[in-house]
Amino acid sequence: MRIAMISEHANPLAALGGVDAGGQNLHVAELSAALVRAGHDVTVYTRRDARGQPATVDAPQGFRVVHVPAGPAKQVPKDELLPHMAEFTRFVSEQWRDSPPDVVHSHFWMSGIVAVFAKQHTRVPVVHTYHALGTVKRRHQGTADTSPADRIRLERLVGNSVTRVLATCTDEVRELGRMGVGNRRVAVVPCGVDCDQFRPEGPVVPKRLPRRVVSVGRLVPRKGFADLIAAMPYNSDTELVIVGGPDRRTLARDPEAIRLRELAERLGVADRVRLVGQVPRERMPSVLRSADLVACVPWYEPFGIVPLEAMACGVPVLATEVGGLADTVVDGVTGVLVPPQRPKPLAATMKALLADPVKRDFLGAAGRDRAESRYPWDRIAMDTARVYEQCLDGTGTGRLATAAGASR
Ligand code: UDP
Numbered sequence: 208m209r210i211a212m213i214s215e216h217a218n219p220l221a222a223l224g225g226v227d228a229g230g231q232n233l234h235v236a237e238l239s240a241a242l243v244r245a246g247h248d249v250t251v252y253t254r255r256d257a258r259g260q261p262a263t264v265d266a267p268q269g270f271r272v273v274h275v276p277a278g279p280a281k282q283v284p285k286d287e288l289l290p291h292m293a294e295f296t297r298f299v300s301e302q303w304r305d306s307p308p309d310v311v312h313s314h315f316w317m318s319g320i321v322a323v324f325a326k327q328h329t330r331v332p333v334v335h336t337y338h339a340l341g342t343v344k345r346r347h348q349g350t351a352d353t354s355p356a357d358r359i360r361l362e363r364l365v366g367n368s369v370t371r372v373l374a375t376c377t378d379e380v381r382e383l384g385r386m387g388v389g390n391r392r393v394a395v396v397p398c399g400v401d402c403d404q405f406r407p408e409g410p411v412v413p414k415r416l417p418r419r420v421v422s423v424g425r426l427v428p429r430k431g432f433a434d435l436i437a438a439m440p441y442n443s444d445t446e447l448v449i450v451g452g453p454d455r456r457t458l459a460r461d462p463e464a465i466r467l468r469e470l471a472e473r474l475g476v477a478d479r480v481r482l483v484g485q486v487p488r489e490r491m492p493s494v495l496r497s498a499d500l501v502a503c504v505p506w507y508e509p510f511g512i513v514p515l516e517a518m519a520c521g522v523p524v525l526a527t528e529v530g531g532l533a534d535t536v537v538d539g540v541t542g543v544l545v546p547p548q549r550p551k552p553l554a555a556t557m558k559a560l561l562a563d564p565v566k567r568d569f570l571g572a573a574g575r576d577r578a579e580s581r582y583p584w585d586r587i588a589m590d591t592a593r594v595y596e597q598c599l600d601g602t603g604t605g606r607l608a609t610a611a612g613a614s615r
Contacts, residue, residue: 208247208248208308208309208310208592208595208596208599209247209248209250209308209309209310210239210242210247210248210249210250210308210309210310210311210312210595211250211252211299211303211308211310211311211312212235212238212239212249212250212251212252212270212311212312212313212314213251213252213253213299213311213312213313213314213318213321213322214231214232214235214251214252214253214313214314214315214318215253215254215277215285215288215292215295215314215315215317215318215321216231216253216254216256216285216288216315216317217231217232217235217253217314217315217338218232218253218254218256218272218274219232219233219235219236219239219251219253219266219270219272220236220264220266220272222485222487222488228425229424229425230338230398230509230510230511230512231314231315231338233512234314234336234338234398234512235251235314236266236268237399237401237584237587238399238584238587238588238591239251239266239268239270240266240268240269240270240584241399241584241585241587241588242270242588242591242592243268243269243270244269244585244588245585245588245589245592247592249269249270249271250270250271250272250273250308251270251271251272251273252273252275252295252298252299253272253273253274253275254274254275254277254278254288254291254295255274255275255276255277255280256280256281256282256283257280257281257282258280258281260274260280261274262274273302275295275298275299276294276298277291277292277294277295277298278290278291278294284353285315285317286353286354286355288317289317289355289357292317292320292321295321296320296321296324296325299321299325300324300325300328303325303326303329303331307326307329307331308331309331309595309599310331310332310333310334310595310598310599311325311326311331311332311333311334312333312334312335312336312373312591312595313333313334313335313336313365313369314335314336314338315336315337315338315339316337316341316358316361316362316365318335319333319335319337319362319365319366319369320361320364320365322335322369323364323365323368323369332370332371332595332598332599333368333369333370333371334369334370334371334372334373334591334594334595334598335365335366335369335371335372335373336372336373336374336375337362337366337372337374337379337509338375338509338510339509340362340379340382340383340386340509341354341358341359341362342359342362342382342385342386343382343507343509343530345359346507347429347506347507348429359386362386363386363387363388366383366386366387366388366392367387367388367389367392369392370392370598371392371393371394371594371597371598372388372392372393372394373393373394373395373396373591373594374393374394374395374396375395375396375397375398375509375510375531376395376397376509376510376530376531376533376534376535377395377533377534378529378530378531378533378534379395379509379530379531380393380395394594396587396590396591396594397510397531397534397535397582397587398510398512398515398531398582398587399515399582399583399584399586399587399588400512400515400516400518400519400578400582400583400584401519401583401584402519402578402579402582402583404489404492405491405492405495405516405519405520405578406492406519406520406521406575407496407520407521407571407575409492409493409496410493410496411493411496411497412490412493412494412496412497413497414446414497415446416444416445416446416479417444417445418442418444418445418446418499418500418561419445419446419447419448419497419498419499419500420435420442420445420446420447420448420498420499420500420501420502420525420557420561421447421448421450421494421495421497421498421500421501421502421517422435422447422448422449422450422501422502422503422504423449423450423451423486423491423494423495423501423503423513423516424450424451424503424505424513425451425452426449426451426452426453426461426463426464426467426482427463428463428506429505429506429507430451430504430505431504431505431506431527431547431548432449432467433466433467433470434504434548434549434550434553435447435449435502435504435553436467436470436471436474436476436480437470437474437550437553437554438550438553438554438557439471439474439476439479439480440474440475440476440554441554441555441557441558442554442557442558442561445479445557445561446479446480446481447476447479447480447481448481448483448494448497448498449467449480449481449482449483450483450484450485450486450491450494451484451485451486452464452482452484452485453484453485454484454485455483455484455485458482458484464482464484467480467482468480468482491516492516492520495516495517495520495522496520496521496522498517498522499522499561499564499567500522500523500524500525500557500560500561500567501513501514501517501522501523501524501525502524502525502526502557503517503524503525503526503527503532503536504525504526504527504545504547504553505527505529505530505532505547506527506529506547506548507529507530507547508527508529508530508531508532509530509531510530510531511526511530511531511532511535514526514532514535514536514542515535515578515582517574518535518536518541518542518571518574518575518577518578519574519575519578519579519582520575521571521572521574521575522571522574523541523542523543523560523566523567523570523571523574524536524541524542524543524570524574525542525543525545525553525556525557525560526542526543526544526545527544527545527546527547527548528544528545528546528547529547532544535577535582537573537577540570540573540577541570541573541574541577542570542574543556543560543570
């Protein structure tokens with residue numbers, strides 16, 4: 208198949224860990240690469256966000272990236288990108304006029320709008336992955352949510368206009384139902400993990416204290432790093448390593464890094480909490496392997512790739528029972544689930560796990576098994592391609608299709 212991916216803000220070639228560069232960039236890159244390995248032709252359309260960016264790049268993994276001129280050629284926060292989507296739509300419509308793709312897969316709601324309008328004059332099916340939902344963001348962030356006012360209405364429009372919605376977890380299916388996007392359009396295919404890159408064997412970054420907890424993510428409050436810092440006074444002889452955010456040079460000026468450091472000072476644990484900033488992808492396995500426990504404790508999380516990466520490395524996961532984490536982390540088998548935003552149970556669970564190396568070993572081994580059997584990207588790409596094929600042969604809607612990878 209000739210597949211066109213649209214990922215308006217998340218460039219699959221970007222470095223991960225910055226404010227608007229995380230799981231979606233990785234998802235688009237890994238899924239595209241796996242679809243290419245399966246024999247498909249993949250082009251990713253993403254916004255040009257730097258001067259001098261070439262119009263087209265052939266990625267080493269075999270997919271093509273087209274940098275679409277839509278808005279200024281510089282980084283623009285994603286919540287300010289909506290006004291530039293008309294230009295984005297005109298560009299792709301023009302590209303597809305003479306040679307349309309077989310299927311369009313849009314990522315994030317604004318790409319969905321581009322896809323829905325760009326395919327208006329063709330019969331090309333559109334498959335959409337939300338990655339995050341405005342309703343959930345609004346519920347958790349309230350007035351701090353900077354999304355455009357129309358986001359929720361437009362997300363519903365996208366869901367009801369595309370051929371198929373690909374949810375990444377069962378919690379998202381429930382949320383889509385509440386939003387007014389019917390189950391008949393929805394299939395579940397989770398994100399994946401590279402089980403060759405993320406594996407239990409390999410180099411390990413040395414520890415500084417007898418026990419280490421690692422947490423990874425963009426430095427935004429909802430990732431729950433403050434809750435982990437609050438758990439530290441109850442966990443002696445333990446260091447907390449927080450990975451993500453800007454690189455080391457600019458980390459000291461990052462407002463969230465400053466807030467977290469101040470909290471650690473106030474609680475008297477600053478000497479055991481280290482913010483290391485952005486870590487390049489190739490070093491991530493050695494950092495995760497160095498942990499006795501990887502903690503992923505967001506207030507909410509559309510999917511969450513880090514727990515899968517930790518599981519693939521054979522490290523137990525302490526996670527909040529939210530979003531995709533409730534599917535990937537099996538409580539008591541590959542990790543332990545705790546309620547979100549509750550530092551006390553979090554601290555107690557962390558303490559119990561850190562005191563029990565035998566349990567940690569067995570959780571870690573089960574995590575590796577689960578990652579290897581259910582989440583390799585080649586399998587995720589196969590499930591995704593099956594949905595594309597159903598859309599092409601007209602069997603694409605009619606019932607809730609649940610790819611095996613999403614079930615427990
Ligand atoms: N990541 C990275 N370096 C960093 C921080 C994060 O490579 O400094 C990667 C991390 O390993 C994971 C992705 O970025 O693959 C984050 O995805 P996730 O779904 O956990 O969170 P999101 O950023 O999408 O909210």
